[in-house]
Amino acid sequence: MKTFEEKWTAWLDGQLSGRELVEFESSLPDLAAAEAEKRNAHKLGAFLKKELGSQALSNEEFFNHQIHERIARENGNPSRTTRSTWWTIPRLVWSGATALALFLICSVAIMRQHETGGQSEYLTQILNSTVDPAANPNATVAIFETKSDNKVTVLWTEGLQTLPADYAAK
Amino acid sequence: MLRPLLIAVVVMLAVSVVSADAAHAVWSGLVIAENVPQPAAIPPELTKFEQTLKDLFGYNQFEVIGQSNKTLKTGEEDWLATSKYFSLHCDARGENEGGYNLNLTLYKEKDALLQTDANLSRSSPLVIKGPQVGSGQLLLVLVVKEDDHGQTHRRHRVEPANPISAGFNRLRKAVHRLFR
Numbered sequence: 001m002k003t004f005e006e007k008w009t010a011w012l013d014g015q016l017s018g019r020e021l022v023e024f025e026s027s028l029p030d031l032a033a034a035e036a037e038k039r040n041a042h043k044l045g046a047f048l049k050k051e052l053g054s055q056a057l058s059n060e061e062f063f064n065h066q067i068h069e070r071i072a073r074e075n076g077n078p079s080r081t082t083r084s085t086w087w088t089i090p091r092l093v094w095s096g097a098t099a100l101a102l103f104l105i106c107s108v109a110i111m112r113q114h115e116t117g118g119q120s121e122y123l124t125q126i127l128n129s130t131v132d133p134a135a136n137p138n139a140t141v142a143i144f145e146t147k148s149d150n151k152v153t154v155l156w157t158e159g160l161q162t163l164p165a166d167y168a169a170k
Numbered sequence: 171m172l173r174p175l176l177i178a179v180v181v182m183l184a185v186s187v188v189s190a191d192a193a194h195a196v197w198s199g200l201v202i203a204e205n206v207p208q209p210a211a212i213p214p215e216l217t218k219f220e221q222t223l224k225d226l227f228g229y230n231q232f233e234v235i236g237q238s239n240k241t242l243k244t245g246e247e248d249w250l251a252t253s254k255y256f257s258l259h260c261d262a263r264g265e266n267e268g269g270y271n272l273n274l275t276l277y278k279e280k281d282a283l284l285q286t287d288a289n290l291s292r293s294s295p296l297v298i299k300g301p302q303v304g305s306g307q308l309l310l311v312l313v314v315k316e317d318d319h320g321q322t323h324r325r326h327r328v329e330p331a332n333p334i335s336a337g338f339n340r341l342r343k344a345v346h347r348l349f350r
Contacts (some may be wrong), residue, residue, distance in 0.1 A: 031250070061180045061215050124269065124294045124312075129286035136283070145294075146226065150219040154226065155286060155298040165304025169254040170235045 012041050124153035136160050193241055196293060198251040198260050199312045201235035203308030205227035215313055219295060227307060228342065229300070245270055255279055256300075258310055269314060276300060276310060290314060 002010075007024050010016050011034075016024055028034045057063055123145060131139040138159040146152045188203060197215045203223070209231035209262070212220045216232055225307070237252030246278030251258045261273040269291040276284040283301065290296055293315040300308030 048183045069223065095263035103341070107338060110341055110344070122268075122291055122293045124291040125289040126296075127287040127289060129284070131284050132282055139265050146222050148219070148222045148225075150222050151294040152219055152222050152226075153198070153288075153291075153294055153296050154289075155296070157229075157284065157301075160283070162302040163255075163304075163308075165306075167303045167308075168204075168235060168257045168306055 012038050123151050126153060126155050129155055131157060132162065175212075178240045188216055193243060194270075195239055195241045195262065195315045196249075196262075196272075196290065197311075197315055198238045198240070198249070198258055199234050199311045200253045200258055201258050201309040201311055202228050202233050202235050202303060202306045202310055204231055204304075205229050215315075216311065223297070223309075226297070227309070229307065232309070242270065256308065260312070272312070274298070274310070274312075288312075 007016065007020075011021070011024055025031055025034075054092065126143045129141045129143070131141060133139075136159060140158045142156045142158075144154055144156065179265060199213070199215060201216070205226060205228075210233065211271045215234075215237075219233075222242050224230065234270075236251050236256065236258070238249050238251035238258075240247060240249040240260070242262060242265070248259065248261040251260070255278060257276055257277045259275045259277065261275075263271045265271070266289070268289050270289070272288050272290050274284075274286050274288060275282050278301075284298070286298070289294055290312055296310075296312040297316075298310040302308075302312055
């Protein structure tokens, strides 16, 4: 379906014919004014052709040479130009931003998945502990965590046999 | 539209794999704590919780008489920290979300004095009060440290990990497991 502008241009150029021409002309509100405008357009066209068409290039050979060189350059190495378009700065920026977004999404997802463990997973846990009963029959053990920021887990033994100072040797 | 996404995924995986190179090391130390008139400087591995140790045990000097710095790759290694008379045998029995599952045995020469199973967290050190030795006290200390390319450094992670870095560590580990 042609627009009015397309039909108008075609009518000015005399390219409408038959039923299309009749329909278009009947749709014009003022055919006489349109005909006058058509004549003016033709006159203007003829005038422009006459005035501008004959202007010659002053450096014709140089211009041609430039064009030929450009065509040869572009035809000679098509793969290189295609490849180089891939690593443009906007694409790199987009890739970086997408990677960052993916990283953040994964981090958040994994963090949420393990949140049920709470703080205990950050602390050392003593699962069981035994002291040689033969050498230390009265030994006892206790386990606790310090309240300081370091969260040191302590296995506190009492009643172990005292040893002479020599045992502190390196 | 799909290619930028693909590139992004590759970049993310590459970054994760590179950061996964930072393995963990467990520092295990046999420490003699005692009160002396002029205490020596505390070993660097203990500086982060120096005050906690002083408050807990009431000593002013902590001297390392034996130590081991073991980089854990599979989480199933075993190692010894030894002094002249004591040795601490650490047997790692796997890694889990909370840290490393360790079986620890303290030997006095050939006698096993103490045995314990612990889940050693990456962010919380373990201190075991051993026997009294002379006027001092034997302590066993285990700390998990970050270890880049098998070389240890003095960075400790004794504070509770913040959620972002904990999340990052989990992601890093998950990706690392994929490439094992």
